[in-house]
Amino acid sequence: MLEDNPRDAELIQELLEADHFVCEVTRAQTRAEFVAGLENAGINLILADYKLPSFDGLTALKLALHARADLPFIFVSGTLGEEVAIDAVKIGATDYVVKSRLSRLVPSVQRALREARERAERKKAEEAFRRSEMYLAEAQRLSHTGSFGWDPASGKIYWSDETYRIFECEPTIEPTVQLALDRTHPDDRMRLRQILDCASTERSEFTAEHRLLMANGSVKYVRAVAHPSTGEDPESFIFVGAITDITERKRGEEERDRLRQIEADLAHMNRVGMMGELAASLAHEIKQPIAAAAINAMSCTQWLCGDAPDVTQASKSASAMIAAVTRAGGIIDRVSSLYRRGTPARELVDLNEIVQEISVLLGNTADRNAVSIRTDLDPALPTTTADRVQLQQVLMNLMLNGIEAMHDTGGKLTVASKRTEDSQLLISVSDMGIGLSIDEAERIFEAFFTTKPRGTGMGLSISRRIIASHGGYLWASPNAGRGATFQFTLPVEETASSPSAV
Ligand SMILES: Nc1ncnc2c1ncn2[C@@H]1O[C@H](COP(=O)(O)OP(=O)(O)O)[C@@H](O)[C@H]1O
Ligand SMILES: [Mg+2]
Incomplete structure (x- = not known):
C-alpha cells in the first residue's frame, strides 16, 4: 500500500478485513520503500495513492509495470480526477477507487484478484501446452515420425513440422493429397491412391508402406498409419495419423538379406566343393544296384524268350530290377539335396x-x-x-x-x-x-x-x-x-x- 496518510491506510485495511479479506499490509511512502516492496514475492496486490509528499502514483505504476507486470494495481486516491484516472488505466492500472466512494473498493479488489488468478492459471496452462508441444516436436524429430490430419471431404490437410521434413517441403506450402502423391515414387503411386480412396470411402483405418522420390533423386521409405476420427458432427470425420521415415530400417533389412544370401551362397559352395570328394564313392555306391538291375533285366529276357516263356519268373526278375533301380535313385536323391539351394x-x-x-x-x-x-x-x-x-x-x-x-x-x-x-x-x-x-x-x-x-x-x-x-x-x-x-x-x-x- 502506497499511502502517506496512516488513517486512510487503516480505514482501507478495515474495509477489506470487514469483508473477510485476510490482509497483511506492507506500507510504503517513498520511492525507496515502494521499490523494496516490489521485491517482496509475497505481494498479491498494489493499492496506491496518487499524490504523496515525496513520490507519486504514476511513477509507482510505471515501476510496478516494469518489475511486476502480473500484480494488479489499483489507485485509491482522493485527488484522482476522471481524466487522469482513465489515463492511468490506459497505461496499465487495473482500476481506480476514489476515497469519497470507498464502497467500490471491495468489489474492485475482488475482481482484480480474481482476474490475476485467472491470468496466472492461463499462463501456466499455456506454458504446459507449449512444453508438451515442444516435447512432441522433439519426439517426432527423434523418432522420424510426423503427424497429419486429413479431411477427405474438404481436402484440407494438416502436417506437423516433422511431416514437412519427411516430405522435404517448405512449411509455407499447403499440403494436399496430390502433393503427397507427387512426392510418392511413381511405382507406388497407384497403390497409395487406391489405399487412400478405399479408406476414405469406407471410413476405415489404413496403413501404407511406400517410397518417396525426393527432388535430388534419392529414395525414402515411409510408413503411414491413420484412423478415422469423428468430430462433434457424427457425419463428418477426419483421418488422424502418423508417418514414419523407415529408410534406415529398410536399408538395414536389405543389408541383412544381402549378407544372408552371401552366407547361403558360401554354404552352398562349401557343399558343392565337397562333392568332388564324394564322386568316387558315389560312383561305387550307384554302380552296385545298377549292375544288379542289368543282371535282372537279362534273366527277365531269358525267361520270356525261351521256348516255353515263364511269365512268373520273368515278373520276379522285373520286380528285382525295379528294387535295384529304386535303390540307385534313393542314393542320388540323398546326395543331390546337397547340391540344391533349398531353403532350410x-x-x-x-x-x-x-x-x-x-x-x-x-x-x-x-x-x-x-x-x-x-x-x-x-x-x-x-x-x-x-x-x-x-x-x-x-x-x-x-x-x-x-x-x-x-x-x-x-x-x-x-x-x-x-x-x-x-x-x-x-x-x-x-x-x-x-x-x-x-x-x-x-x-x-x-x-x-x-x-x-x-x-x-x-x-x-x-x-x-x-x-x-x-x-x-x-x-x-x-x-x-x-x-x-x-x-x-x-x-x-x-x-x-x-x-x-x-
Ligand atoms: N581335424 C583337424 N585337425 C587339425 N586341424 C584342423 C582339423 N580340422 C580343421 N583344422 C584346421 O582348421 C582349418 C580350417 O578348417 P576348415 O574351416 O574346414 O577349412 P579348410 O578345410 O578349407 O582349411 C584347417 O585349414 C586346419 O588348419
Ligand atoms: Mg575343411
Whole structure:
C-alpha cells in the first residue's frame, strides 16, 4: 500500500478485513520503500495513492509495470480526477477507487484478484501446452515420425513440422493429397491412391508402406498409419495419423538379406566343393544296384524268350530290377539335396542315420588316405528337430577335415554319438592327425582361415553357424595323444529359434 496518510491506510485495511479479506499490509511512502516492496514475492496486490509528499502514483505504476507486470494495481486516491484516472488505466492500472466512494473498493479488489488468478492459471496452462508441444516436436524429430490430419471431404490437410521434413517441403506450402502423391515414387503411386480412396470411402483405418522420390533423386521409405476420427458432427470425420521415415530400417533389412544370401551362397559352395570328394564313392555306391538291375533285366529276357516263356519268373526278375533301380535313385536323391539351394527346413532327424550315411559316402576318400572310419553310436539316441541337409554338411566338413589331418599318416577316424547328462545330443569326431596348436584352436573357426594349400577355410565357420542356429555349440580340442576332437551338441527338444539360411 502506497499511502502517506496512516488513517486512510487503516480505514482501507478495515474495509477489506470487514469483508473477510485476510490482509497483511506492507506500507510504503517513498520511492525507496515502494521499490523494496516490489521485491517482496509475497505481494498479491498494489493499492496506491496518487499524490504523496515525496513520490507519486504514476511513477509507482510505471515501476510496478516494469518489475511486476502480473500484480494488479489499483489507485485509491482522493485527488484522482476522471481524466487522469482513465489515463492511468490506459497505461496499465487495473482500476481506480476514489476515497469519497470507498464502497467500490471491495468489489474492485475482488475482481482484480480474481482476474490475476485467472491470468496466472492461463499462463501456466499455456506454458504446459507449449512444453508438451515442444516435447512432441522433439519426439517426432527423434523418432522420424510426423503427424497429419486429413479431411477427405474438404481436402484440407494438416502436417506437423516433422511431416514437412519427411516430405522435404517448405512449411509455407499447403499440403494436399496430390502433393503427397507427387512426392510418392511413381511405382507406388497407384497403390497409395487406391489405399487412400478405399479408406476414405469406407471410413476405415489404413496403413501404407511406400517410397518417396525426393527432388535430388534419392529414395525414402515411409510408413503411414491413420484412423478415422469423428468430430462433434457424427457425419463428418477426419483421418488422424502418423508417418514414419523407415529408410534406415529398410536399408538395414536389405543389408541383412544381402549378407544372408552371401552366407547361403558360401554354404552352398562349401557343399558343392565337397562333392568332388564324394564322386568316387558315389560312383561305387550307384554302380552296385545298377549292375544288379542289368543282371535282372537279362534273366527277365531269358525267361520270356525261351521256348516255353515263364511269365512268373520273368515278373520276379522285373520286380528285382525295379528294387535295384529304386535303390540307385534313393542314393542320388540323398546326395543331390546337397547340391540344391533349398531353403532350410526342419524335420525330425536321426543323427545316427546321418553319421552312417556320410560314413558310407566318405568311404572311398577314407580308403585313398589309408583312414578307417569307426562309428560308436548310442542305439537309444533320441531324434532331434533339425535341417537334415545342414547336419549332413556339418558332419561331412568335420569328417573330411579329420581325414585330411591324417593325410600323411593314415589312421582311425572315430565318430560317436551319445546323450549327455543334461539331455543334449553330443556328436564327436576324433582323428589321429596333425592335431591343433593352442592358438589355432579358436582361429580355425574364423571364415577363410586355412592351412591347406587348396583349402577354403569355410568349412568350420559354416559348421559352427549351422550348429548355433540349431541351438547347439561346436568346439575343438586337442587329443591327449595324437590328433584332435571336434564335438557339437544339439538340443533334444525342438528349439524355438527359426532356421536360418546357412
Ligand atoms: N581335424 C583337424 N585337425 C587339425 N586341424 C584342423 C582339423 N580340422 C580343421 N583344422 C584346421 O582348421 C582349418 C580350417 O578348417 P576348415 O574351416 O574346414 O577349412 P579348410 O578345410 O578349407 O582349411 C584347417 O585349414 C586346419 O588348419
Ligand atoms: Mg575343411
